[in-house]
Amino acid sequence: xxxxxxxxxxxLADYVVSARTADLPxxxxxxxxxxxxxxxxxxxxxxxxxxVDLADKTLAPFAGPQQATLFARGRKADIMHAALINxxxxxxxxxxxxxxxxxxxxxxxxxxxxxxxxxxxxxxxxDLLIAFALGVELECxxxxxxxxxxxxxxxxxxxxxxxxxxxxxxxxGKLMNLDVERMRWAIGIALSQAAGFRAMHGTMQASMxxxxxxxxxxxxxxxxxxxxxxxSVALEGKYGFLTVFCEKPDLDALAGGLGSRFExxxxxxxxxxxxxxxxxxxxxxxQLRREKGITADRIARVDIQASPGxxxxxxxxxxxxxxxxxxxxHHWVAVAFIxxxxxxxxxDTETAVKDPALMAFQSxxxxxxxxxxxxxxxxxxxxxxxxxxxxxxxxxxxxxxxxPMSDADLERKFVDMSEPVIGAVRTxxxxxxxxxxxxxxxxxxxSRASA
Amino acid sequence: xxxxxxxxxxxLADYVVSARTADLPxxxxxxxxxxxxxxxxxxxxxxxxxxVDLADKTLAPFAGPQQATLFARGRKADIMHAALINxxxxxxxxxxxxxxxxxxxxxxxxxxxxxxxxxxxxxxxxDLLIAFALGVELECxxxxxxxxxxxxxxxxxxxxxxxxxxxxxxxxGKLMNLDVERMRWAIGIALSQAAGFRAMHGTMQASMxxxxxxxxxxxxxxxxxxxxxxxSVALEGKYGFLTVFCEKPDLDALAGGLGSRFExxxxxxxxxxxxxxxxxxxxxxxQLRREKGITADRIARVDIQASPGxxxxxxxxxxxxxxxxxxxxHHWVAVAFIxxxxxxxxxDTETAVKDPALMAFQSxxxxxxxxxxxxxxxxxxxxxxxxxxxxxxxxxxxxxxxxPMSDADLERKFVDMSEPVIGAVRTxxxxxxxxxxxxxxxxxxxSRASA
Numbered sequence: 001x002x003x004x005x006x007x008x009x010x011x012l013a014d015y016v017v018s019a020r021t022a023d024l025p026x027x028x029x030x031x032x033x034x035x036x037x038x039x040x041x042x043x044x045x046x047x048x049x050x051x052v053d054l055a056d057k058t059l060a061p062f063a064g065p066q067q068a069t070l071f072a073r074g075r076k077a078d079i080m081h082a083a084l085i086n087x088x089x090x091x092x093x094x095x096x097x098x099x100x101x102x103x104x105x106x107x108x109x110x111x112x113x114x115x116x117x118x119x120x121x122x123x124x125x126x127d128l129l130i131a132f133a134l135g136v137e138l139e140c141x142x143x144x145x146x147x148x149x150x151x152x153x154x155x156x157x158x159x160x161x162x163x164x165x166x167x168x169x170x171x172x173g174k175l176m177n178l179d180v181e182r183m184r185w186a187i188g189i190a191l192s193q194a195a196g197f198r199a200m201h202g203t204m205q206a207s208m209x210x211x212x213x214x215x216x217x218x219x220x221x222x223x224x225x226x227x228x229x230x231x232s233v234a235l236e237g238k239y240g241f242l243t244v245f246c247e248k249p250d251l252d253a254l255a256g257g258l259g260s261r262f263e264x265x266x267x268x269x270x271x272x273x274x275x276x277x278x279x280x281x282x283x284x285x286x287q288l289r290r291e292k293g294i295t296a297d298r299i300a301r302v303d304i305q306a307s308p309g310x311x312x313x314x315x316x317x318x319x320x321x322x323x324x325x326x327x328x329x330h331h332w333v334a335v336a337f338i339x340x341x342x343x344x345x346x347x348d349t350e351t352a353v354k355d356p357a358l359m360a361f362q363s364x365x366x367x368x369x370x371x372x373x374x375x376x377x378x379x380x381x382x383x384x385x386x387x388x389x390x391x392x393x394x395x396x397x398x399x400x401x402x403x404p405m406s407d408a409d410l411e412r413k414f415v416d417m418s419e420p421v422i423g424a425v426r427t428x429x430x431x432x433x434x435x436x437x438x439x440x441x442x443x444x445x446x447s448r449a450s451a
Numbered sequence: 452x453x454x455x456x457x458x459x460x461x462x463l464a465d466y467v468v469s470a471r472t473a474d475l476p477x478x479x480x481x482x483x484x485x486x487x488x489x490x491x492x493x494x495x496x497x498x499x500x501x502x503v504d505l506a507d508k509t510l511a512p513f514a515g516p517q518q519a520t521l522f523a524r525g526r527k528a529d530i531m532h533a534a535l536i537n538x539x540x541x542x543x544x545x546x547x548x549x550x551x552x553x554x555x556x557x558x559x560x561x562x563x564x565x566x567x568x569x570x571x572x573x574x575x576x577x578d579l580l581i582a583f584a585l586g587v588e589l590e591c592x593x594x595x596x597x598x599x600x601x602x603x604x605x606x607x608x609x610x611x612x613x614x615x616x617x618x619x620x621x622x623x624g625k626l627m628n629l630d631v632e633r634m635r636w637a638i639g640i641a642l643s644q645a646a647g648f649r650a651m652h653g654t655m656q657a658s659m660x661x662x663x664x665x666x667x668x669x670x671x672x673x674x675x676x677x678x679x680x681x682x683s684v685a686l687e688g689k690y691g692f693l694t695v696f697c698e699k700p701d702l703d704a705l706a707g708g709l710g711s712r713f714e715x716x717x718x719x720x721x722x723x724x725x726x727x728x729x730x731x732x733x734x735x736x737x738q739l740r741r742e743k744g745i746t747a748d749r750i751a752r753v754d755i756q757a758s759p760g761x762x763x764x765x766x767x768x769x770x771x772x773x774x775x776x777x778x779x780x781h782h783w784v785a786v787a788f789i790x791x792x793x794x795x796x797x798x799d800t801e802t803a804v805k806d807p808a809l810m811a812f813q814s815x816x817x818x819x820x821x822x823x824x825x826x827x828x829x830x831x832x833x834x835x836x837x838x839x840x841x842x843x844x845x846x847x848x849x850x851x852x853x854x855p856m857s858d859a860d861l862e863r864k865f866v867d868m869s870e871p872v873i874g875a876v877r878t879x880x881x882x883x884x885x886x887x888x889x890x891x892x893x894x895x896x897x898s899r900a901s902a
Contacts, residue, residue: 051679058677059670062515062529078513156690161643189656192612193663195646198690205640205681212644219510226509228502230656239607239649 008236008255012138013183015258016170021130028262032133033437035097038269038410039107040434042096044427044450045344045417046089047072051204056085068116069447072421076451079116083168083214087112091160091207093344094326095273095417100266100401102159104143107267109164109213110135110171117218118443123175125440131174133264135217139167140263145254146246153246161196161209162245168217176225181232188230189220191241202323269410271399272342275327277310277375280397284380285336288392296337296361298384304329305370305379317362321349334361343416376400411435422450459687459706463589464634466709467621472581479713483584484888486548489720489861490558491885493547495878495901496795496868497540498523502655507536519567520898523872527902530567534619534665538563542611542658544795545777546724546868551717551852553610555594558718560615560664561586561622568669569894574626576891582625584715586668590618591714596705597697604697612647612660613696619668627676632683639681640671642692653774720861722850723793726778728761728826731848735831736787739843747788747812749835755780756821756830766818769810772800785812794867827851862886873901 021029046052047070056073064078071086090096090108097107114128114135123131143163147153169190173183193216196209224230235241235254242249272282281304288294306315310329319328325347335346338357346352373379379393396402398409405413411431418427426449433446440446472480497503498521507524515529522537541547541559548558565579565586574582594614598604620641624634644667647660675681686692686705693700704714723733732755739745757766761780770779776798786797789808797803824830830844847853849860856864862882869878877900884897891897 054677054679055674058674058679062518062531062670062673064513064515064529067513078515080513154695156694158643185654185656188651188654189659192609192648192651192656192660193646195644197643197692197695199682199685199688199692199694200639200643201690203636203639203680203682205636205643205679208640209643219513222513223506223509226505228505228509228656229654231650231654234650237650239652241648241650243607243650244605244648 005236005251006233008251009184009187009233010180011255011258012170013180013187016134016138016174017178017180017183019130019134019259021126023259024130024133028133028264031264031267032129032136033435034269034407034410035107035136035264035267036111036129036132036437037414037434038097039090039111040430040446041414041417042093043071043086043090043111044421044430045095046092048421049089049092052085052089052092055088055208059084068119069451071447071450074451079120079218080215083112083116083218084211086115087214088207088211091210093273095270095344097267097269099140099143099263100268101148102140102143103147104140104159104163105210106136106139106160106167108210109160109217110139110167112214113168113217114171114175115447117172117175119447122442122444125437125443127175128443129438131171134174135167135171136267137262137264138170139163140266141254142166144263145250146242148250148253151246151250151253152248156197157245158196158198158200158209160213162194164210164213165190165194165216165220168214169220172218172221173224176221178221178225182224184232185228185230186221186224188232188234189223189228190217191234192230193220194241194245266401268401269399269405269413271405271409271413272332273344273347274332274342275314277307278314278329278332279399280376280378280394281306281310281329281380282332282336282342283394283397284378284392285333286340286342288382288390289337289340292390294337294382294384294390298386299337299364300383300385302333302365303381304365304367305373306367307373307375307377308369308371309375311367311369315367317365318359319353321353322347325353329367330362330365331358333365334358337361345420376402456687456702457684459702460635460638460684461631462706462709463621464631464638467585467589467625468629468631468634470581470585470710472577474710475581475584479584479715482715482718483580483587484886485720485858485861486558486587486715486718487562487580487583487888488865488885489548490541490562491881491897492865492868493544494522494537494541494562495872495881496546497543499872500540500543503536503540503543506539506659510535519570520902522898522901525902530571530669531666534563534567534669535662537566538665539658539662542661544724546721546795548718548720550591550594550714551719552599553591553594554598555591555610555614556661557587557590557611557618559661560611560668561590561618563665564619564669565622565626566894566898568623568626570898573893573895576888576894578626579894580889582622585625586618586622587718588713588715589621590614591717592705593617595714596701597693599701599704602697602701602704603699607648608696609647609649609651609660611664613645615661615664616641616645616667616671619665620671623669623672624675627672629672629676633675635683636679636681637672637675639683639685640674640679641668642685643681644671645692645696717852719852720850720856720864722856722860722864723783724795724798725783725793726765728758729765729780729783730850731827731829731845732757732761732780732831733783733787733793734845734848735829735843736784737791737793739833739841740788740791743841745788745833745835745841749837750788750815751834751836753784753816754832755816755818756824757818758824758826758828759820759822760826762818762820768813768816770804772804773798776804780818781813781816782809784816785809788812796871827853
């Protein structure tokens with residue numbers, strides 16, 4: 001390694017402070033844009049979820065002045081509350097993004113923080129996008145450094161919970177033009193509030209752990225800018241972050257190759273709002289429907305060869321509510337063949353999970369274990385009522401690292417999430433502003449357009 | 452153990468929900484009152500510190516409506532901001548309280564949370580005091596369970612940072628009369644935001660880690676009350692708090708003997724605002740001055756036999772500022788003999804640390820290591836200008852577990868802290884209201900009297 005282990009925090013701060021848009025390769029800038037575009041769609045998609053309502057209404061009595069937009073909620077609040085609720089919304093369907101190695105959903109806390117900040121203190125879209133890219137990059141690096149071999153860490157931590165604040169703080173600190181000393185304090189303040197463990201998964205609090213990263217990062221940047229001090233060696237210092245959050249950190253993953261190696265390029269996007277191991281099965285259904293015109297009324301049975309992970313997690317017929325539907329392959333096969341879609345509204349408890357047609361179709365679906373099938377693959381056989389048989393084999397489902405979603409796929413996902421919430425016209429406007437974020441003079445325009 | 456390890460969170464919640472004032476032995480209630488009294492004084496004492504100013508002014512633009520008093524700052528804010536700043540103030544001089552085994556300063560987050568809550572939703576002083584007692588008790592138990600042998604934990608965590616939120620949430624949850632299910636969620640929400648490591652010590656952020664416990668606990672209680680869910684087994688569950696915060700928890704310390712064994716009785720209070728290993732030396736100086744009338748002008752030299760800890764941490768002549776004076780035994784010997792005091796204002800950089808008389812006196816002070824002296828003891832020899840020699844030996848300094856501060860000592864400490872900030876008349880009123888908290892119909896009166 002070309003750097004002293006005692007200089008990790010300084011190196012990260014120095015990199016963020018000095019990085020310029022031109023320093024990022026084109027493909028990195030484009031992947032940052034894709035991550036940003038995707039998370040804006042997720043934020044709108046989750047904005048009216050009943051759990052988001054509950055969190056917003058419960059905490060609104062303590063919120064401050066109208067500084068930043070609550071996406072698609074027709075209101076503003078102080079930047080801390082807005083960033084919290086917007087990030088919470090982006091995470092509520094677990095439909096956001098995932099680094100291909102570390103289990104971290106990086107874009108939520110960073111996007112929510114910079115978007116709220118941009119409404120309080122105007123910044124250009126181009127500056128916002130590079131700040132976002134740097135935040136996501138460092139967040140992925142930190143999470144990888146404490147959880148992916150050769151690092152020795154604990155599966156128990158919430159990856160986004162413990163690294164989201166870092167992503168948010170360096171992004172906001174970059175927009176503030178903090179100097180290196182203050183950037184180091186800002187990193188220290190944010191890391192000393194890093195929190196969250198996986199026992200919360202399956203409860204409402206699961207999405208609150210990543211959401212807290214946004215206000216934690218914002219608050220840390222605001223404090224450091226005014227001279228509020230913290231350890232300058234929060235990561236590597238004695239009794240610091242790396243001591244407590246893992247047994248053995250991978251320092252090279254954290255601070256090696258800054259500016260030349262980009263974890264951001266390993267970010268992936270979920271095409272469907274359900275357990276990731278169901279995704280290739282949905283791909284197969286939609287492909288047969290699209291390419292061979294196979295519709296539900298002609299189907300006698302569906303036989304699925306599924307990976308061990310799919311069988312362990314998602315072999316659940318007749319789910320009772322949204323939470324169970326999230327991990328039922330039978331539900332999604334029925335949805336894909338009957339509706340030709342796989343969207344958020346397709347797991348609504350009343351209008352989808354309890355739809356008699358969807359429930360009835362599930363009895364035709366059988367899954368069997370095939371250990372030779374990978375987690376991102378499947379082999380699906382449809383027998384029609386006329387006796388004919390059609391097979392579809394998927395090697396790597398859409399959205400996997402080997403078969404990423406195209407820009408058009410991402411746009412379709414955005415529209416599917418956004419239209420039911422804010423309608424087609426405003427969705428078109430936001431799609432355009434999100435793809436075009438780098439050319440906005442005032443990045444705050446984007447958030448205001450979502451109100 | 453008389454309980455299943457799988458029921459830790461349930462047992463704690465059940466205990467808090469069902470505990471009544473009459474269930475607490477008299478001495479426990481009185482120690483709770485002493486802890487409460489002491490922390491109110493510390494809160495006022497720190498309220499106008501320049502670092503508290505900085506934090507309040509920096510975060511005030513994001514604060515909400517005027518729900519709760521910022522102690523001695525002439526303003527109100529939403530309960531989250533008020534609790535944060537009040538707890539920050541109570542911790543800023545490291546002059547609060549310390550559990551005799553676990554390194555936790557328990558009262559700050561709990562008191563700040565219940566006092567802010569009591570202004571938003573009126574509660575009796577008697578209810579507030581029992582809620583405070585239960586919060587402090589569980590906070591001490593949690594910190595002990597992850598850090599004191601037979602537990603195997605890490606010195607690196609900030610004890611108050613990781614357990615303060617629990618103390619605050621159960622206290623506020625008790626005032627809300629949460630049922631057991633919601634109390635368990637509330638505990639889960641708060642614990643999943645538990646954070647802080649000791650690399651921050653010596654910086655402004657050091658006091659922000661405990662301070663965050665107050666709003667974390669308040670927010671968790673408010674959310675759980677409205678039905679926001681979290682893990683019901685946040686402590687002992689798979690991937691839960693006890694997995695991540697220590698190698699091997701002491702489950703009996705955490706959940707054994709609830710209602711019969713009280714960690715609260717091990718709480719101690721600092722008599723002087725400096726390194727705890729200087730305390731017995733100050734005792735000796737003040738005792739000689741008081742009992743033998745020895746004043747600075749008659750002293751030729753002072754020889755101190757000091758413990759290894761005292762020599763390692765505090766053998767620092769001629770400090771330059773408040774932070775250095777905090778850990779200089781020479782400074783405090785000079786203060787004690789010249790001024791006859793050892794108060795916050797006696798370490799003010801301009802009026803004390805740089806006082807020529809105090810600086811000059813320090814050259815007469817010599818400390819030598821005596822391994823036979825315990826951390827809470829000293830042997831001090833004063834040689835007067837007339838050649839006479841006076842010796843004072845302290846076995847256990849005031850404020851140690853073996854020689855606790857009396858109620859009168861605590862009141863003197865309160866007055867010393869409070870008078871320079873809010874004056875003698877208001878101090879007398881707050882002393883009376885604090886000792887008399889259990890008889891207030893509306894506990895919010897106390898906070899309002901501090902404004």
